[in-house]
Amino acid sequence: MAHRVDVHVGKRIRQRRWLTGMTQQKLAAMVGIKFQQIQKYETGANRVSASRLWEIADALEVQVAFFFEGLEQPETSGSAPIGDVPYDLLGDKEAMDLIRSYYAIPANQRRRLFDLARVLSDVA
Known part of the structure; x- marks a missing residue:
């Protein structure tokens, strides 16, 4: 089962990639991996190493901290609307x-x- 942090980081990668209009193939090429790996990162199936997250942040033109924004602490997380x-x-x-x-x-x-x-x- 994927860790909630990996899922969150993956969603943020997908959101930023999508907002910039970049394909998984293009992002993968920019960081030197196959697009299937980007798919696995975006679903949280695979963890993103620190160095790879740095490369992805550079390719998507954001700070590494961007991928952790909105991450709730375990005791306050949930799916309830605000x-x-x-x-x-x-x-x-x-x-x-x-x-x-x-x-x-x-x-x-x-x-x-x-x-x-x-x-x-x-x-x-």
Whole structure:
């Protein structure tokens, strides 16, 4: 059974890779491994060594700490939602599509869309 930290790190690798539009094949080539290994990392089936995580962070242009962000301590972890926000928000494909689309919008229009979303959520 995969350790929860390995699963979390794998999800963060997948999320960052996906947000940048990078394929598993491209990431694997950048770090000198086969894409199947990236698949295993992303599912948490295989642990990522410290040096490999460093290479992946470099390829995805993030700090190594990025992969541990949002990791809860064992006594506080769980799958319960926080308010109306699902616990695993970044694991939700629809939410990730929305985030990716949001950042593809020019900044001035993005701010207007954000303001509209705030108004709509206050009304609901």
